[in-house]
Amino acid sequence: MTQTLPSAAVLGARAFAALEGLNRFTDEPGKLTRLYLSPAHRQAAEWTLGAMEVAGLAAHIDAAGSVQGRREGPVPGGACVMIGSHIDTVKDGGRFDGNLGVVAGILVAQALRDAGIVLPFALEVIAFGDEETVRFPTSFSTSAALVGRYDEGWFSARDSEGVILRDALVGFGGDPDGIPALARKPGSIKAYLEIHIEQGPVLEAENEPVGIVTAINAQKRARVRITGEAGHAGTVPMALRKDALTAGAEMALALEAIASAHENAVGTVGVFRPDPGATNVVPGALDFTIDFRAPKNETLASMDRAIGERFAAIAARRGVGLTMTPYSHDNATPMAQALQDALAAGIARTGSNLSARRLPSGAGHDAMIMARLCPAAMLFVRNEKGISHSPLENMTEADAGVAIRVLLETVLELARQDS
Numbered sequence: 454m455t456q457t458l459p460s461a462a463v464l465g466a467r468a469f470a471a472l473e474g475l476n477r478f479t480d481e482p483g484k485l486t487r488l489y490l491s492p493a494h495r496q497a498a499e500w501t502l503g504a505m506e507v508a509g510l511a512a513h514i515d516a517a518g519s520v521q522g523r524r525e526g527p528v529p530g531g532a533c534v535m536i537g538s539h540i541d542t543v544k545d546g547g548r549f550d551g552n553l554g555v556v557a558g559i560l561v562a563q564a565l566r567d568a569g570i571v572l573p574f575a576l577e578v579i580a581f582g583d584e585e586t587v588r589f590p591t592s593f594s595t596s597a598a599l600v601g602r603y604d605e606g607w608f609s610a611r612d613s614e615g616v617i618l619r620d621a622l623v624g625f626g627g628d629p630d631g632i633p634a635l636a637r638k639p640g641s642i643k644a645y646l647e648i649h650i651e652q653g654p655v656l657e658a659e660n661e662p663v664g665i666v667t668a669i670n671a672q673k674r675a676r677v678r679i680t681g682e683a684g685h686a687g688t689v690p691m692a693l694r695k696d697a698l699t700a701g702a703e704m705a706l707a708l709e710a711i712a713s714a715h716e717n718a719v720g721t722v723g724v725f726r727p728d729p730g731a732t733n734v735v736p737g738a739l740d741f742t743i744d745f746r747a748p749k750n751e752t753l754a755s756m757d758r759a760i761g762e763r764f765a766a767i768a769a770r771r772g773v774g775l776t777m778t779p780y781s782h783d784n785a786t787p788m789a790q791a792l793q794d795a796l797a798a799g800i801a802r803t804g805s806n807l808s809a810r811r812l813p814s815g816a817g818h819d820a821m822i823m824a825r826l827c828p829a830a831m832l833f834v835r836n837e838k839g840i841s842h843s844p845l846e847n848m849t850e851a852d853a854g855v856a857i858r859v860l861l862e863t864v865l866e867l868a869r870q871d872s
């Protein structure tokens with residue numbers, strides 16, 4: 454059966470060619486920036502829809518802007534194995550984060566169709582659109598829609614230009630009223646599988662092309678607004694200032710110290726916007742974001758308490774106002790043990806002598822959301838120097854091919870287990 458399947462080398466070449474096609478679509482020429490519901494996202498979604506159709510899937514762009522493709526199994530409307538990832542990117546991001554997982558799903562569907570393999574279940578491929586949550590303060594809204602956990606408060610979330618998500622979704626061609634109907638029923642997805650670039654240095658250090666994810670770390674994000682007093686940079690004495698930016702700077706350093714003091718934790722201030730932002734004006738207000746993560750829920754809760762206390766103390770001492778608005782909180786999410794084992798079996802079925810290295814994920818993924826509805830698992834691909842969320846993000850064509858071949862064998866392993 455498997456002799457007719459493409460080799461890892463062929464799959465790697467196909468993946469890189471497909472990524473070149475998909476990554477033409479960007480909101481910023483010269484960079485890869487593809488934010489949720491932007492014109493580049495729409496173009497990329499249409500490209501993805503076309504690629505799914507070429508791979509023999511019935512495809513459509515759904516109410517939330519995800520691209521869904523499906524090939525029926527023996528029972529029309531029956532349970533499926535779903536392969537997916539996301540096609541939105543951070544600003545000036547890398548070529549593989551998300552995009553590779555979508556292309557991998559399409560190539561698996563195509564290879565199975567070309568080999569004439571009939572699966573005992575339906576096969577679906579999905580390209581989520583809001584994994585990075587860079588444009589709006591949501592939390593994996595497109596996968597949340599699929600698992601029936603869409604927060605309708607997200608409709609009024611604003612981007613940095615003041616556009617609300619509901620209007621952006623309608624402008625994209627989506628349908629806010631159609632979102633509840635996207636929720637899949639428990640039992641309708643037998644397995645969710647996602648290939649993703651590691652976004653870290655572990656596999657490279659251990660000379661392993663792929664690794665099986667054991668769990669995704671807990672994470673929380675909030676928007677913070679500091680209100681001080683704008684004033685003349687030349688005339689307001691230091692002792693009389695209520696400088697919103699320096700208060701925020703002290704909070705950013707406090708976050709850094711708190712994260713460093715907790716086991717395997719991280720904390721990041723990724724957005725920092727003083728208002729009015731002029732050379733000769735004491736900043737009267739500041740907006741910034743915090744993102745902090747840890748392998749254990751208890752660690753995250755302890756960081757959360759420490760951040761709240763330290764930020765409040767800094768604001769009180771400096772006489773500035775402080776508003777913290779959390780917008781995303783995800784518990785640590787173990788990946789399904791049986792699917793981790795199926796991926797290991799997939800690795801073994803390739804006939805290679807790769808070890809099935811298991812490792813946790815510090816980055817968040819749609820798999821974390823999907824795990825609330827169905828068994829979910831991820832396969833990481835070795836990442837050059839561990840660099841991600843950067844245009845320097847890189848992997849080899851050979852490693853991409855190995856990962857897709859493993860995914861193909863894993864789907865066949867699930868078919869074997871099913872029949």
Ligand code: GLV
Nearest residue numbers: 584585816817818
């Ligand atoms: C998604 O890329 C994340 O921020 O973990």
Ligand code: MN
Nearest residue numbers: 550551584818
């Ligand atoms: Mn990603």
Ligand code: MN
Nearest residue numbers: 543550585842
């Ligand atoms: Mn990312």
